[in-house]
Amino acid sequence: MPSPAEAHGAIQVPGSRTWFCYQDGRNPNTGAIEPKNAACSAAVAQSGVNSLYNWFAVLRSDGAGRVNGFIPDGQLCSGGTGGPYNFTGFNLARNDWPTTHLTAGRTIQVKYNNWAKHPGTFSLYITKNGYDPTKPLAWGDLEPTPFDQVTNPPANGGPGTDDGHYYWNATLPSGKTGKHLIYSVWSRSDSTETFYGCSDVVFDGGNGEVTGIGNGGTQSPSPSTPSSPSPSPSNPSSPSASPSNPNPGNGGCTAMYSVKSAWTGGFQGEVMVHAGTAPVSGGWTVNWTFPGSQTLAQVWSGKSTVTGSLVSVKNESWNGSVPANGYVTFGFLVSGATAPSVNNLTCTSP
Template sequence: MKLLRLFAVALFAAAAAVVALPGAAQAHGALQVPGSRTWLCYQDGRNPQTGAIEPKNAACAAAVAQSGTTSLYNWFAVLRSDGAGRVSGFLPDGQLCSGGTGGPYNFTGFNLARTDWPLTHLTAGANVQFKYNDWAKHPGTFSLYITKDGYDPTKPLAWSDLEPTPFDQVTNPPANGGPGTDDGHYYWNGNLPSGKTGRHLVYSVWSRSDSQETFYGCSDVVFDGGNGEVTGVGGGGTTSPSPSTPPSPSPSVSTSNPPNPGTGGCTAMYSVVSAWSGGFQGEVMVHAGTTPVNGWKVSWTFPGGQTLAQTWSGKATSSGSLATVTNESWNASVPANGHTTFGFLASGTAAATVQNLTCTTG
């Protein structure tokens, strides 16, 4: 009997150890479109060859430095078991993105007030398909809140920063795939808030109806005419969540212009992200030198008659093949040795390189 008890204790300890391994937690999901900080930082930091968490985005790296890599191995676990759907007055100001400090893991690094979190580009008032990972499936209600006009991402998020009522709410939406996978998700269509411009934050609350467990999440967005493109993941790259923008893309084209010395303390690096018949998507990274940049302008000339069609995270003017992009108010400042990124769509054959690429400040 004693031997049997010892065997049972050993078996229980082994099982507990398995549950404690990174990625093995019994957790349930996070908003993926528009992507939450935990989901996009997991995409940014996960090494697909080794499985290690190696953040490239500076905000994601800062979050991991504070909260540890477990906060990304368990990106789907920002929850409160006693939440019962409660929002304002339940989680303290400044702790909204971590679900407070009473969850199963330390997510406090995702409360950091920064302007360089991975960013989803949207169009105000547009109808979009929201996606919420279903690592575990439960009945319940999803509520999405938006920040008020004048939201300042450099300050800790408070309940007073959010509009008091959700702009979108759905109960028991359909699911595609899952559970227990990165790709499985609930999905539903809804309209984004109208009249919004510039930087904002979408706050998600998933309240289970079969328990008090409630999930919380922060998704950084910018209303700049985008169609769901994501920037700031994997060292500043841009990804498109669906084939609708750009239409029928071909595989990513890994070509770029090297940084140009420019003048006034900034350089620019041009690259093509994807291409399709009659157009392509590109991005430009604006790099600061050893001193901070406050205001920037990038210009270039397309080599073969290509023309600029649309930009995000920058204000564009163009004349024929000549394109000029200046900063938005929220990304004018670039710290010393840091960078920001803007994206664009262009018509014509994809231009692997451009001419006269310059960056100036002020």
């Protein structure tokens, strides 16, 4: 039976470990995950490359906004172990994660990726003075109440793109110096699904610069005291390792791709076909292109046709209807892959 549609997203400013490690590791030419940062490499060694292809999915479907007492000490950054993917490598107690440089007491513009859009509340916690990043993160290391909390902030772009995001201005706590960690919690108001994330920061007078990605260079920061831009219409998707498609509006569908497993010479993928606020009742078609010499080997829960690099998958007779705010899935196997990626993912319905 279809389940409620899953949201997906992760904080990007200040960036979470999964988002920064995805940037650090993804080869822009092949789409392969090849971590350079030592902490990111250790996380991938423990959790596998799927943790970065699915960087936006540190979630608990049964979270219901719960924090202390629900996620065990030492497992905060992975959202515990009850989510759909293995993110336990991102709990590693290290001081060499990619880091955002900030100034205490300053206002920054927070950006939270909206890979899927849903209403809800975003809460930001911060570690207490004396935080030691080389010890496993426990709830007792965090200030007991959020320093910032916002419900249903505006959005720019998305869903289903690296660039689409919610945004809002937040004033950082004063009196903070040195290394700290910002813990983000996104609790949906239309389901119990909750997202968790760890962002490593240092209060050293910085203006949002990021270090530790790639070979240790510094990324250009986002403005630390911005004026909020006006939301823009959703943009079509661009090719990426985890492709996407435009907002379904009230009556269309969207498709969300994830990697289930990968090996030398192939991978297994899954596509979730989402309905918007109105149901899909006349069937659906999902299209994508392969970036290289990949070959579609098998599809289940859908009917496929292949023309060159273009793949089209239509619904079976029994899963052509998708309830409002719900989804159905289909899976597939690919051979001859240099990386588990697809491009230009779209979904259409009559």
